[in-house]
Amino acid sequence: MKKKSNILLALLVSTLGISGISNAKDDITSREILTLSDFNKEVSSDTTVKRKEVTFINNKLKMAGIIFSPANLDEGKKYPSVVVLHPGGGIKEQTASLYAYRLAQQGFVALAFDASHQGASEGEPRFLENPIERVEDVRSAVDYLTTISYIDRERIGALGICAGGAYAIAATITEKRIKAVVSVSAVNIGDGFRKGWLANTPVSEQLATLKAIADKRTEIANGKDQTMVNYVPETVDKSTPHDLVEATAYYRTEARWKHANAPNTMLFTSIDKIFAFDAYQGIETLLTQPLLLIAGSKAESLWHSQRAYKLAKSPKELFLVKGGTHMSLYDKDVMKVIPKISQFFNKNLASK
Numbered sequence: 001m002k003k004k005s006n007i008l009l010a011l012l013v014s015t016l017g018i019s020g021i022s023n024a025k026d027d028i029t030s031r032e033i034l035t036l037s038d039f040n041k042e043v044s045s046d047t048t049v050k051r052k053e054v055t056f057i058n059n060k061l062k063m064a065g066i067i068f069s070p071a072n073l074d075e076g077k078k079y080p081s082v083v084v085l086h087p088g089g090g091i092k093e094q095t096a097s098l099y100a101y102r103l104a105q106q107g108f109v110a111l112a113f114d115a116s117h118q119g120a121s122e123g124e125p126r127f128l129e130n131p132i133e134r135v136e137d138v139r140s141a142v143d144y145l146t147t148i149s150y151i152d153r154e155r156i157g158a159l160g161i162c163a164g165g166a167y168a169i170a171a172t173i174t175e176k177r178i179k180a181v182v183s184v185s186a187v188n189i190g191d192g193f194r195k196g197w198l199a200n201t202p203v204s205e206q207l208a209t210l211k212a213i214a215d216k217r218t219e220i221a222n223g224k225d226q227t228m229v230n231y232v233p234e235t236v237d238k239s240t241p242h243d244l245v246e247a248t249a250y251y252r253t254e255a256r257w258k259h260a261n262a263p264n265t266m267l268f269t270s271i272d273k274i275f276a277f278d279a280y281q282g283i284e285t286l287l288t289q290p291l292l293l294i295a296g297s298k299a300e301s302l303w304h305s306q307r308a309y310k311l312a313k314s315p316k317e318l319f320l321v322k323g324g325t326h327m328s329l330y331d332k333d334v335m336k337v338i339p340k341i342s343q344f345f346n347k348n349l350a351s352k
Contacts, residue, residue, distance in 0.1 A: 031335075032331065032332055032333075032334065032335055033098060033331060033334075034256070034331050034332060035255060035256055035257065036093070036094070036256070036257045036258070036259060039097070039098060039101075043101055046105075047071060048070065048071050048072075048105060049068055049069070049070065049071055049101060049104045049105055050067075050068070050069050050070075050071050050073070050104075051066060051067075051068055051101070052066065052067045052069070053065070053066055054066065054067050054111075054144075056113075056140065056141070056143070056144035057140065057144075058116055058121075058136065058137055058140035059136075059140070061116050061121065061122040061123050062121070062122045063113055063114065063116065063121045063122070063137065063140060063141070063144075064092070064113060064114045064119060064120035064121045065092065065111050065112060065113035065114070065141070065144075066092055066093075066097055066100065066111070066112050066113070067109060067110070067111050068097070068100040068101050068103065068104035068109070068110045068112070069104050069109045069110075070104055070105075070107055070109075073109070073150065074150070075149060075150045076150075077150060078150060078151065078152035078155075079107075079108070079109050079150055079151060079152060079155075080107075080108055080109070080152055080155035080156070080157070080345065080349040081108060081109040081110065081111065081145050081148075081151050081152070081155070081156050081157070082100070082103055082108050082109070082110045082111070082156070082157045082158065082159050082345065083110075083111050083113075083138060083141045083142060083145065083156070083157070083158045083159070083168075083178070084096045084097075084099050084100045084103070084110055084111065084112040084113075084158075084159050084160070084164075085115075085134075085137075085138065085158070085159070085160030085161065085164030085165070085167050085168050086112065086114070086115065086119075086160075086161065086164050087161050087162030087163050087164050087187075087330075088129060088162060088163035088164070088187070088189055088231055088266075089231030089232065089251065089262060089264060089266065090161075090162070090164075090251070090262055091114050091118065091119035091120075091259060091261045091262045092112040092113050092114050092119060092120075093119075093259055093261070094251075094257045094259060094262065094330070095161050095257070095330040095331060095334075096112040096113075096161060096164065097112045098330075098331060098334060099112075099159060099161065099184070099334065099341075100112040102334060102335075102338045103159075103338075103341070103342070103345075106338065106342040106345075108157075108342075108345060108349075109145075109148075109150070109151060111141055111144070111145060113137070113141055114261075115129075115133075115134055115137050116130075116133050116134075116136075116137050117129075117130070117133070119261045119262070120261060125226070125267060127228065127263075127265045127266050127267050127270075128266075128267050128270055129189075129266050129267070129270040129273075129274060130270065130273050131167070131170070131189060131190065131273060131274060131277035131279070132273070132277070134163075134164075134167045135167060135170050135171045138158065138167065138168065138171035138175065138178075139171065139175055142156055142175060142177050142178065146177070152351075153177070154179070154352065155179065155349040155350075155351070156177055156178055156179060156349070157178060157179060157180045157181065157182070157345050157348070157349050158171060158172055158178045158180075158181045158182070159181070159182040159183075159184065159341065160182075160183055160184070160186075161184045161185055161329070161330065162184075162185050162186070162187045162301075162326070163187050163189040163192075165182075165183030165184050165185060165186035165187065166183065166186050166187055166188040166189060166279035166280070166304065166308070167189075167279060168181050168182070168183055169181055169183055169186070169279055169280065169283065169287070169291065169308060170279040170280070170281075172287060172289055172291075173281075173282045173283055173286045173287045174282070174286060176288075176289075178289060179289055179290075179348060179349055180289055180290045180291075180292075180344065180345060180348035180349060181289060181290070181291055181292070182291075182292045182293075182294065182341055182344060182345070183291070183292070183293050183294065183305065183308065184294045184295075184329050184337070185294070185295055185296065185299060185301060185305075185326045185327075185329045185330070186293060186295065186301070186304045186305045186308060187301050187304050188278065188279040188280055188304050188307070188308070189274050189277065189279065190274055190275060190276070190277035190278045190279065191278070191279075191304060191307070192301075192304070193271060193274045193275055194206055194275055197241050197243065197244060197300060197301070198241055198300055199303055206275070209271065209275075210272060210275065213268065213269060213271055213272045214272075216268055216269060217269060217272075220269070226267055226268070226269065227267075227268040227269075228265050228266065228267060228268065229265075229266055229267075229268050229271075230264050230265065230266070231247075231251075231264050231265075231266055232244055232247040232248050232251055232252065232264060233248055234248070234252060234264065235248075236248050241300050242300060242325065243299060243300045243301055243325060243326040243327060246325060246326070246327035246328070247326075247327055249327075250327055250330055250331070251264060252264060256331075257330075257331070280307065280308055280311055283308065283311045283312050284311050284312070284313055285313075287312055287313070287314050288314050289314055289348075290314060290315040290316070290344070290347075290348045291308070291312050291314055291315070291316040291317075292316075292317050292319060292340070292341070292344045293305040293308055293309055293316070293317065293318045293319065294319045294320075294321070294329065294337050294340070294341070295318070295319075295320055295321070295324070295326075295329070296320070296321050296323070296324025296325045296326060296328055296329055296333070297320045297321060297322050297323060297324060298323060298324060298325050299324065299325050299326040299329075300325075300326060301326045305318055306318070317344075319337070319340055321333050321336050321337060324336070
């Protein structure tokens with residue numbers, strides 16, 4: 001029988017200084033969409049944007065995606081496009097689709113898709129979080145975009161949220177078909193699992209986690225069942241980091257963005273693969289494309305964006321939303337950053 005554990009909360013928990021480079025304006029130009037239900041209603045009634053479910057191949061896996069595009073798109077012309085990556089534990093229908101939808105309103109073609117082993121995409125075992133495969137997912141999404149007649153192959157960008165934000169950077173470092181990359185509320189998942197959400201997990205606990213995974217692999221090899229863990233805590237208390245309190249509300253309540261395809265489940269044996277991964281490996285020398293990092297000034301996860309900004313040598317900006325948190329950029333503060341993102345992609349995905 002599969003067991004669930006809140007081990008991720010133990011892995012992901014320390015205080016962090018906040019500093020900024022530039023601040024977003026507080027004005028909002030359009031109504032925020034704060035629930036999955038309201039999002040579906042708005043997209044369905046919006047005559048300026050089309051939403052189309054698609055599939056594409058990633059090696060031998062069939063990937064599930066959604067393309068958002070301007071309703072007046074002329075297939076005889078060429079358009080800039082953006083691959084949009086969802087957070088760890090999320091799916092395409094949540095914040096990834098919200099960003100893709102807003103980008104389509106700005107004239108871009110945006111592809112949100114489920115990671116392999118997750119959501120409606122294929123891949124066994126289910127609920128595996130393998131960073132190397134997540135990066136390959138991005139490459140396959142770019143492959144797919146290049147097959148669409150109205151996509152300009154020289155004007156493809158990438159945007160990701162949370163773990164998806166760092167995966168977008170990791171892919172862009174070596175995927176030169178991506179011409180510009182945006183990370184929103186970045187979480188370098190390797191750093192996050194090794195050091196914890198607040199970057200204060202001692203090495204002794206990290207080693208204990210690796211020992212537990214090794215023991216579990218031995219058990220599985222000898223006939224035991226897999227163990228499942230949660231991405232975000234199912235319940236919270238006073239000791240829960242604020243970002244994760246908000247994450248539980250976002251993912252686990254019907255009144256927000258809970259979805260049947262995002263059951264808050266991951267294979268425990270994913271974690272050794274995550275520990276071995278650094279999304280920023282090679283960023284100093286191999287990332288030549290422009291980088292825009294967006295984060296909330298009060299996000300406990302801000303240190304991930306700050307590290308990427310410090311390491312990157314390509315044209316870069318760290319754009320802080322005053323008073324924003326990690327999760328506020330999933331829905332509540334999206335319209336505060338869309339003008340910045342649109343400006344960034346318009347500049348860096350411009351026709352040559």
